[in-house]
Amino acid sequence: MKVVGVAVLMAVLLAGCLALGQPKYIVLSDIAWAPFEWVSEKGAYLGFDLDVMRAIAILEGFEIELRDTPFDSIIPAIIAGRGDIGASGFTITEERALVINFSEAYWDSNQAVVVRAGSGLDLDMVASPGRLVGAQRGTTGSFWIEDEWVPLGVTLVEYETYPEAILDLLAGRIDGIVQDVDPSKMAVLQYKGQIEIAGVVDTGEQFGFLVAKDDPKELLPRIHRGVATLKDLGVWDLLIEAYFGPSLGAIESAWEKCIDILLVDRDPLRYAQCLTAELRP
Amino acid sequence: MDLSVWTEVAPHVPVLLRGLLVNIQLLLGLISLGLVVGVVTALIEVYAPRPVGIVAGAYTWFFRGVPEIVLLFLFYFGLSQFGVPVSAFFAAVLALGLRSSAYQAQIFRGAFQSIPHGQMMAARALGLGRLRAIVHVVLPQALRLSLAGWSNEFSSVLKDTTLAWGIGVVEIMRQASYIRARNFTLTLPIYVTVALMFLVLTYVGNLAIGLAERKLRVPGLEGQR
Numbered sequence: 001m002k003v004v005g006v007a008v009l010m011a012v013l014l015a016g017c018l019a020l021g022q023p024k025y026i027v028l029s030d031i032a033w034a035p036f037e038w039v040s041e042k043g044a045y046l047g048f049d050l051d052v053m054r055a056i057a058i059l060e061g062f063e064i065e066l067r068d069t070p071f072d073s074i075i076p077a078i079i080a081g082r083g084d085i086g087a088s089g090f091t092i093t094e095e096r097a098l099v100i101n102f103s104e105a106y107w108d109s110n111q112a113v114v115v116r117a118g119s120g121l122d123l124d125m126v127a128s129p130g131r132l133v134g135a136q137r138g139t140t141g142s143f144w145i146e147d148e149w150v151p152l153g154v155t156l157v158e159y160e161t162y163p164e165a166i167l168d169l170l171a172g173r174i175d176g177i178v179q180d181v182d183p184s185k186m187a188v189l190q191y192k193g194q195i196e197i198a199g200v201v202d203t204g205e206q207f208g209f210l211v212a213k214d215d216p217k218e219l220l221p222r223i224h225r226g227v228a229t230l231k232d233l234g235v236w237d238l239l240i241e242a243y244f245g246p247s248l249g250a251i252e253s254a255w256e257k258c259i260d261i262l263l264v265d266r267d268p269l270r271y272a273q274c275l276t277a278e279l280r281p
Numbered sequence: 282m283d284l285s286v287w288t289e290v291a292p293h294v295p296v297l298l299r300g301l302l303v304n305i306q307l308l309l310g311l312i313s314l315g316l317v318v319g320v321v322t323a324l325i326e327v328y329a330p331r332p333v334g335i336v337a338g339a340y341t342w343f344f345r346g347v348p349e350i351v352l353l354f355l356f357y358f359g360l361s362q363f364g365v366p367v368s369a370f371f372a373a374v375l376a377l378g379l380r381s382s383a384y385q386a387q388i389f390r391g392a393f394q395s396i397p398h399g400q401m402m403a404a405r406a407l408g409l410g411r412l413r414a415i416v417h418v419v420l421p422q423a424l425r426l427s428l429a430g431w432s433n434e435f436s437s438v439l440k441d442t443t444l445a446w447g448i449g450v451v452e453i454m455r456q457a458s459y460i461r462a463r464n465f466t467l468t469l470p471i472y473v474t475v476a477l478m479f480l481v482l483t484y485v486g487n488l489a490i491g492l493a494e495r496k497l498r499v500p501g502l503e504g505q506r
Binding site (some may be wrong): 022031033034038039040041043067068069070074076077080081084161163164166167187190191248254 | 296336354356358361362366392446447448449451455458459461462464465468469496
């Protein structure tokens with residue numbers, strides 16, 4: 001027992017020493033947006049963005065600390081020097097690019113329009129005069145409605161969070177909600193038979209990671225190299241397969257089984273393979 | 282709302298309670314900060330020379346006049362601009378505590394002023410210094426009189442702690458949003474649960490303050506109001 005204890009202690013010390021030599025960066029994310037980032041039943045932080053960040057850190061030799069931060073506060077926090085990287089499904093916009101720097105796009109995401117099931121509404125009917133359409137405040141969905149649909153006579157109703165908008169949709173107070181495709185699919189899965197996707201608006205929007213203006217810590221080259229390596233290794237596609245499709249509960253139990261391969265063995269490829277193997281029927 | 286929904290909520294209750302514990306920690310921090318700063322501010326407003334009194338007045342004016350969420354942002358993002366890297370938790374205690382001190386100062390000021398001036402004169406005539414007269418004669422009575430108003434402030438700041446999630450403190454509202462993010466259908470039941478938890482907490486808290494009030498009551502003192 002004692003020998004094991006000493007060995008564990010040595011291992012911890014060794015890992016500590018190794019970690020000590022590496023710079024540590026704070027990654028900010030609004031960890032309430034499955035499947036990009038969310039908190040599991042047991043309180044663990046997981047999701048596509050977060051695993052990608054963890055893998056990049058391993059490949060590029062730095063440590064990260066994930067810090068949960070409300071979406072609207074992430075950019076101000078990075079400007080104020082309270083965090084180094086923003087990884088929270090940020091749409092690349094010119095407005096945001098004025099105050100922070102984006103990485104190259106890593107994700108294409110269009111906007112889905114969700115309506116009550118059986119309402120018979122299609123895209124054109126939602127985008128017509130007198131309709132009330134909801135969106136999460138500060139997101140591309142709300143900007144889209146403001147710019148494209150309000151001139152057509154649509155009224156924009158904004159919500160702090162996406163689930164609140166769905167409650168209002170179910171209550172019949174709004175006719176539709178504009179939100180990114182993947183969270184929308186997740187919502188339709190959870191509210192089976194109550195809501196459906198009326199159509200997808202091709203906004204051509206893309207997600208990027210973000211860092212402080214002019215990248216003073218030179219993180220962008222490392223992020224780009226990390227993403228490229230993940231794609232070359234095939235990790236990227238495996239993570240997409242794991243995170244986009246299966247139910248959240250299934251992903252959580254697979255993640256729990258495999259995550260040590262990433263965090264302890266520090267092997268992104270074997271981790272991603274484990275994850276998809278667990279999730280395949 | 283379906284009854285079966287509550288069986289789905291049950292497993293999440295421990296997580297919510299863990300969040301609530303953070304709210305209670307915030308409360309303890311901010312209310313003690315507010316108590317100390319509030320009593321001192323009230324003493325200054327009532328007894329200090331006029332120029333100092335004006336400064337204290339400006340202090341309460343500022344902290345009563347700025348919305349709480351703005352104060353939170355000012356303290357969290359503002360302090361780090363000056364090279365003071367406060368944690369989100371500490372920034373929340375500071376912002377909400379100083380805000381509460383401004384309100385508590387008003388409660389205590391009213392109580393100080395309700396102690397008849399004759400008592401001060403009598404204490405001075407007996408040879409007590411001004412400071413000792415305040416500490417031994419005015420303060421013990423005034424603090425007792427403040428308890429009723431103070432219980433109001435307690436209920437109010439307890440609920441204010443839920444604003445702290447705006448700067449990233451993982452308290453009960455944040456835990457609720459985690460649960461909601463993976464179970465959309467539980468949105469309403471989770472908030473009903475949070476509401477119930479706060480109802481119990483305010484009830485227990487006010488009960489304790491009421492007991493303290495009765496315990497500390499001095500017969501005859503109430504008549505002086």
